[in-house]
Amino acid sequence: MFWGFIAVIVAGIGGAGISIILGKITKGRTPKWLTPFAAAFAMLVTTISNEYLWYDQSTANLKPGVAVVSTIESSAFYRPWTYLFPITDRFAALDTNSLTAHPSGQNRVVGDLYFFARWENTQRLQILFDCASGGTLPMVPGETYDEVTEADFANPNGDEEMVSLACSGGTE
Template identity: 65%
Template sequence: MLWGFVAVIAAGFGGAGLAVILNKITRGRTPKWLTPAAAAVAMLVTAISNEYSWFAQSQANLKPGVVVVNTMETSAFYRPWTYVYPMTEGFVALDTNTLADHPSGAGRVTGDLYLFGRWANTEHLQVLFDCPTGRTLPMIPGENYDTVTTEDFPDAGGDSQMITAACQGREGK
């Protein structure tokens, strides 16, 4: 966050500096509003670029074996450009390195999910995947899930990409 702020301020100085240089080249013929306008445009473009590049940078920093299984894209009236190209404000990643067969067998797998947000702390969640039915069950730390049955899983309708990644990831090991 600090480096994003520094980048926006530096862009403002750079945009204003270019306007001042242009004013010197034209011997003072540029309008007076050009310098603050150039600074504002440079700052806005830098801020927008930082917002859009966050997801790609975060994804590139994931350790090997961690795959993105879902993204949360948003649009907002105060960011009109997001209606043309929605901005990714968060994503869910599955750590395939942590996938393990569940003691109950029956095609069940446990694994770790991470929830990343643009301006939020990363959340960790351990999930039990029931591969045959395509259901998921978030696991509460300290609870025993060794004797879980199909009835313990909420209704189907989970994220199919996440379930597919978990079930195929375990088969590949």
């Protein structure tokens, strides 16, 4: 966030600087409003590009073995360009390095799911995957989940990609 703020300030100074240089080249024939307009335009373009680049930069920084399993795009009235090109501002990633067989041995796998969101801290949730039914069950720390039945699993058809990735050990 800090570096994004610095980038916007530098872009504003650069836009104003280009306008001032253009004024010197044309011997003062540029309109007086051009300098603040150029600064504001450069700052707006930088802010918009930072919003669109966040997802690509975030996924590029994921460690090997962490796979994106879901993305959420958004549009907002105060960002009208997002109606044409929605912004990915949240995503979930499965850490295949954390996958372990559940002690019950019932074709179940435990793994870490991370939730990333723009301007928010990363959240981690441990998930129990039932490879037989294709269901998922969020785990509460400290619980063993030895007595879980197939009826306890949610989304039997909602997260096929994530479940198949977890049940294959992350080799898809």
